[in-house]
Amino acid sequence: MKDIKNAKAYWKENIRYLTVLLVIWFVVSFGAGILFKDALNSIKIGGFKLGFWFAQQGSMYVFVILIFVYVRLMNKLDKKYGYDV
Known part of the structure; x- marks a missing residue:
């Protein structure tokens, strides 16, 4: 019985x-790459917009x-x- 409780x-x-x-993972891939893309695109990393970077x-x-x-x-x-x- 203890094994069953442990397993559950x-x-x-x-x-x-x-x-x-x-x-x-969903928030980062779908949220940052698609939903919040416009807000993140105001930030640049290495010359690329952050929304684009997250999406790619x-x-x-x-x-x-x-x-x-x-x-x-x-x-x-x-x-x-x-x-x-």
């Missing part, structure tokens, strides 16, 4: 991490960073619930 708590926390990271490259960089953050969070979660090998 583990999965619930995993889903919470996924939700937060996917919301961040920034969202990919954030996605890669989120992958590493997810790996780190899951390693901690595995240790917390005793699923690490």
Whole structure:
């Protein structure tokens, strides 16, 4: 019975991490690249407008960073619930 409770708590926390990271990814890729493009275009980085940069490259960089953050969070979660090998 304890294993089932552990598994449910583990999965619930995993889903919470996924939700937060996917919301961040959505805000950066869709929000910064499309919705807030006009406001961000007033800022320039390396001669390019920030809205354009997020639409072309920034969202990919954030996605890669989120992958590493997810790996780190899951390693901690595995240790917390005793699923690490």
